Amino acid sequence: MLKVKKAGNHGILLPQLKIGLDYSGPKADHIFVSHGHADHIPWKAKGAVYATPPTSKFMAFRGVKYEVNDLPFGKTVKTNNAQITFFPAGHILGSAMTFVESDLGNVLYSGDYRTPPSPATEGFKLPDARIDSFITEATFSLPVYRWADYGKLKADITEFARSALEDDYTPIFLAYNLGKAQEIMHLLKDLGHPVQIHGAGFKLCSVYEEEGFNLGSYETYDRNTCAGKILICPSSALNNGFASNVKKKRIAYCSGWATMESRRTQLTVDKLIPLSDHLDFFELIELCKKIQPKKTYITHTPNPEVVKHYLDEAGLLSEYLDSKST
Known part of the structure; x- marks a missing residue:
């Protein structure tokens, strides 16, 4: 061998x-x-x-x-x-x-x-x-570590965004800039709500578009216009002021590590969604x-x-x- x-x-x-x-x-x-x-x-x-x-x-x-x-x-x-x-x-x-x-x-x-x-x-x-x-x-x-099927994961992600928006909160999904961010965008596209993604992730989305993947309506993150949009960024961005001006927001952490309940307090998030790549x-x-x-x-x-x-x-x-x- x-x-x-x-x-x-x-x-x-x-x-x-x-x-x-x-x-x-x-x-x-x-x-x-x-x-x-x-x-x-x-x-x-x-x-x-x-x-x-x-x-x-x-x-x-x-x-x-x-x-x-x-x-x-x-x-x-x-x-x-x-x-x-x-x-x-x-x-x-x-x-x-x-x-x-x-x-x-x-x-x-x-x-x-x-x-x-x-x-x-x-x-x-x-x-x-x-x-x-x-x-x-x-x-x-x-x-x-045992994942739910994609039907349930899509429902959880969509419902988190929908309920936050209905309550006049800005939903924020914490996800890696390459792969997880675009996967969430793809799962949310049917919601038809505008998305703003962290700048480092935004430039990578063009490759998905070129390969025929529909990521819905999205633009790069803009601090002045982000309130009321669906926001996607890595966890580290929150420590650097991402959407810090938005008072009413709900945060979901999307990762296989979200299986562990301790992540909720470690990251101070509202929901854990075990979405793994x-x-x-x-x-x-x-x-x-x-x-x-x-x-x-x-x-x-x-x-x-x-x-x-x-x-x-x-x-x-x-x-x-x-x-x-x-």
């Missing part, structure tokens, strides 16, 4: 193939980027870099200066000793799982992913081939059972031993992938 090494916070290196996955460093000739969140972008890439067209655009917006080769879903790139294909990951727009095939075996790297997929993505699709090694993130790695604990275990890889590598998780226990119970060989793994 192929050797798999952890390289940095998120980066993965396949040393025999000189292939990097979300990898910064000199040891990869070819680097494949899973999605446009800053913690997965290889800021110091040395080799040829590939990403889906939306991810390439997000990388440019976020300041990447080097050339990125567009690799659409389903199209294969061949190197001297491998072939690589992107599959939709369902996390944010453009997010991709990377499937690497070689004479030494194959690897499916999940990056960050969501199944069922976010409705503001290209969906979720697995390769048809039998998987030798599956590298999976496990952000929500405890059984307490990652899969929940049980979806992760069920997906591994479905894939039946020869080996599962668990990464980016606070509780690898819990995930490993459940995979052991399912008869699936697994290993926590840290910087000492080979």
Whole structure:
């Protein structure tokens, strides 16, 4: 089987193939980027870099200066000793799982992913081939994390906005500028009410529009006109004066971490909505059972031993992938 090494916070290196996955460093000739969140972008890439067209655009917006080769879903790139294909990951727009095939075996790297997929993505699709090694993130790695279906989540988000507006309050949704913000906008579009989004998130919305996603009626945040609009911003923006002039407002925190009631007092919010762009604990275990890889590598998780226990119970060989793994 192929050797798999952890390289940095998120980066993965396949040393025999000189292939990097979300990898910064000199040891990869070819680097494949899973999605446009800053913690997965290889800021110091040395080799040829590939990403889906939306991810390439997000990388440019976020300041990447080097050339990125567009690799659409389903199209294969061949190197001297491998072939690589992107599959939709369902996390944010453009997010991709990377499937690497070689004479030494194959690897499916999940990056960050969501199944069922976010409705503001290209969906979720697995390769048809039998998987030798599956590298999976496990952000929500405890059984307490179980999401409601999107029908209920959409109803909760829509009702929060509608009831606030009917009571003459300004609804504010706390969400990441890339991915979660646009997902909320997509879920709220049928409400037909104008949205103002944090400036850093606003510039990213054009990529969604170009890819055919309807985000409703929206504009960039304007302190002077924001009252009475639906507002979307990251949690950190509230500490920097976002909508501080609006006296009557209700705040919803949208994240998988909203499962924990303690977040309500930590953030001083009115409602917790567990809307995540990652899969929940049980979806992760069920997906591994479905894939039946020869080996599962668990990464980016606070509780690898819990995930490993459940995979052991399912008869699936697994290993926590840290910087000492080979």
